[in-house]
Amino acid sequence: MVSYDDAISRRRRFKDRAATIAINIAGWGTVALISLILVYLVSVALPLGLDAEVSPSFTWTVSGDEHPLIAADGETVVSLSAVEGARPELARVIDAFGVVPGASQIHVYRLQAESSAVRPERLTTVAPLVSLTLPAFRPESLAIDFAEDELEMVVEDLSGKLQLIALNLSASEPVISNRDSLQLRPDMRGGTLLPRMAGNEVLVVQGDRYLRWGGVQAAIFQAERIVGGQLQGVLSRVSAAALGPGGDSLQIADDDGQLHRFDLTRDQLPRLGGSRDLAMSVRVLISERARRVTGAISSDGELLLLQPASGDVLYRGYPDGLDADAQPHFSDEGHVLIQQGLRETRRWAIDNPYPETGIAALWRPQRLPGYDKAVHVWHPDGESIGVLSKYSLSPLLYGTFKAALYGMLLAVPLALGAAVYIGYFLPSRQRNQLKPALETLEAFPTVVLGFVAGIWLAPLLADYLLLILFLPVIGVGLPLLLSLGHAMLQHIDPRFSRRPPRMLLLTSSYAAALLCLAVFAPPPETLDQLTQSVLWDWFGLRYDQRNAVLVGLVMGIAIMPAMFSIMEDAIHAVPRSLSDGSLALGATRWQSLARVVFPAASPAMLSALLIGLARGLGETMIVLLATGNMPIMEPDPFSSLRSLSATIAIELPEAGSESVQFRLLFLTALVLFGLTFLMNTLAELFRQRLRYAYAHANR
């Protein structure tokens, strides 16, 4: 027989066990969910940090009259038909075009075929699209560039003249669109020719001297514009010269293995930072066109891949069969290294999907073409028009902290004042009404705050900032001045009343201030201009309409309730006996607050600060709407900023999946996650210490 008690206890035990299981599932589920988010973030962001790998993929042996040539896509392979006197091993390849020099001819091929590098057994043979005859020239001097259907070729002929031919290939028949020549001075002969269509110029580098033909950043090629000079700071013999990534810089390697960079977007060819030691004797320098990757190849076949602006090394090794004499080059997308030799043509696969996201590139300042000093630039959207992107996360992290700290400037005094007042001075009945009221502020949607700040407060602040800043001067300065005057009067004539007439002082000073304003106040439509000129002329500060102070004001309101709640709890939780004791011993209320209550509550105070900071760092909508979202690094109170979270909100819809930008946004999310996680954990640790302390105090 089962007793009634047994049944009840069994049911109780069952319920207890079920509850235990349910709670366990919920608890571990939460932990699992958070780790899952973390794992996902890490898995998306992790490939950014991977090093490059180079592996051989194909080798074609040149036989008889067949000469394989790989197009710049790294995939299409054709066989060039034999042409009398041509030197196919000196072929230059760009886009879908191959250019082969002869003794006095240039053969242009269109490299389109059925056969691809994946199925290389059936090579299509192609005949030259066009053959151009020139004065006899050095075949190895041939250099080409291609942009917008125009193929530009430069050679140095045997009389030391530069011969330039540009072909327009948009129509079915190629048309010569430019033909020009320039006699080189004897000391410039035999140099490296670098045609650069991005700047409509031809660059010649011979030793440490350079020549720019065609004008700098000109809209069209201007043959009469010639600038020359000396490359600064190159101390030993130049061993290799090439255009840098994107064609905006000149890169020089010298015999000491130093890499020097020069800015081609400026007339005087300024240096881009100091030299970088590559620790190898460089024979060949090559660069990708669409990504910031430079390869250096030594005479013994060592390959170094690096991001030249940051110095992040991506790969260093000896790919099998690499020969600097054969002038290897990258494919357009940088996933293939191609080497056209006299006897064989080789191809290596480069697994280097994220070369521009090394530690130095993300966090340290870089010297970039077009910028006069080392900069942190977040400008991730170049691919669509073929401009190099810049991925520095520093301005975003800086902006995140700037916004949070300006928010704290307002929030801490507010929260502390409110917490002391409500937790220490207020009778508990009123406390019970006021505290929840303040805490409901926490639930106020931040998007509304941000909206109000951006639309309504921003122009208002721009207009009235000067007056607001001026108020303390009137409010404090004038009474002070008048008090001083009164004191002096008293000193002169002791009969003068000893008590200063406070009311009179105050009213008269404010009346005077109002009179001042009425007389001197500028018309309202020039207020913003006055604000800007005062800030600029006196303090050298720029005024952005949506700035850090504005964000601070609104963010302060948003993070105050959370901080207040913890602070108030802490102050209220300090045993009344402690402060009563100090009061009984004759301490004033301020003394017992400052010397007894605060020290006891200090761990929680610190915890509240950290919670507030974490809240500020993660805040999105306010920063998004109340700042101009400018990724700049300036501590100025009236300049704009851009935070990590706002960047994610703005750019995630624009970033293509799998793109560098997409993964970087996940990295920023990871950084944000890490920061708030750290802050919250620290805050919790402090709070637990407080609890422990009370447990002991109460005993």
Added chain:
Amino acid sequence: MNLSILRLSPLFLWFIAAVAQAQLHNELELEGKLTITGSDTLGAITSVWAEMLKERHPKVLVQVRAIGSAAAPTALVEGTADLGTMSRPMSAAEDRSFERRYGYAPIAVPVARDAIAVFVHRDNPLSSIVVPTLDAVFSSTRRCGHPQAVARWSDLGLSGPWASRGISLYGRSAASGTYSVFRQQVLCSGDFSPRVNRLVGSSAIIRAVAGDRNAIGYASAGYLNANVKALTVIGPGGQPQASLDRELYVYLNVAPGAPVSPLTAAFINLILSPEGQQETAKAGYLPLSMAEQRAQRRRLGLMDG
């Protein structure tokens, strides 16, 4: 029993009639859903075209998502849109990703011409600006060759109360084709200054410039209104810069040899019809000439429509 059948018969007749009518309509009318993703510059006019299509074919559902030109290739490649609108031609990389997915190139149909204009606040005394200076205003790289940075209106030669005002910059977000064209033509492919307020949509820029005395911004000229003043942008030859005009495109995913789907054909026909182009002109763009309209329709094999 009989009675009840009699009572029901009118209902039955009505049902027959309804079915017949529906079938009759089916032959004349198109049904289905057309998703158009892409340019914000083209957003307003695309919606107008969509409305016109819905008027002609009430059962057609047209969804227009105007995010920015960069959204169009992605949507076409992923198959989430039937048509992509772009305020610039596709870049080589975008073209490649499409070809990699489908094995053929997308078809670009020019549908209108548009100019990018540079705006200032209506009180601003400035009336024209040369390209290198405009580059220095908007960029941090000054690739077009202006010697020094520009931060205040005094750097542009304004005096009096304007001299001490800073310049606040407004521009489009990175997904927009206007942004890319401006970057290539005015910044000489340099970098935008980080101080540019990047707003979504041309109308947002006009609104911001109208409300900020220190502002200068660029947007589609079609959005010009009386609250702002357009500057004449002067190119290298001393002439107004012509390259700030650009063609606007609709991109189609049509396999070579295959016909254009009826719904898409109806839409393109509408755009390239005199009525469609009339709306285009009304929206502030430069319409295509009759000959161009006809040439485009012939190219797509839509002459009968």
